[in-house]
Amino acid sequence: MIKKIFTSLITCLLFYSCYEPERNCQDYKTGTFKFNYELDGVEKEGKFTRNDNYSIDYYENKVDSATVRWYNDCEFVLQDINSKTAIQYKIISTTDSTYTFQYKSAVKDPNKELTVKTGTAFKID
Structure with a gap:
């Protein structure tokens, strides 16, 4: 009896540990997307368009541009053109129709705790 339970448990753990979420990152390298963000406790919606080299963000009646550098199919860095923040x-x-992502500062500041945040982008074009 215990052997059957143990075998079943091990089998379940093996199947669970092999599960990886779907990641078709190539589908989201370029296009137009919308996303929700919070500013001062108020939820807002932004939009961005990304091509192979640039990302143009539209939020709060502002336009911001950044260069795009891909490390691999699923990881990239955006560097703001004006402030050089990455x-x-x-x-x-x-x-x-969506992708979930994590983001953090690309430059480590020894005086600040590194914060990793999560967001979701919805492909609209």
Whole structure:
């Protein structure tokens, strides 16, 4: 009896440990996307268009541009053209119309704790 339970448990753990979320990152390298973000406790919606070299963000009636540098199919860095601030992104899962990503500062500041945040982008074009 215990042997059957143990075998079943090990089998379940093996199947669970092999599961990886779907990541069709190539589908999200370029296009137009929308995303939600929070600013001062208020949820807002932004939009961005990304091609092979640039990302143009539209939010709060502002336009911001950044260069895009891909490390691999699922990881890239956006570097703001004006301020040179860089943010590292990692696509962690995809669906047929969205991708979920983690992002953090690409430059480590020894005086600040590194914060990793998560977001979801919806492909609209």
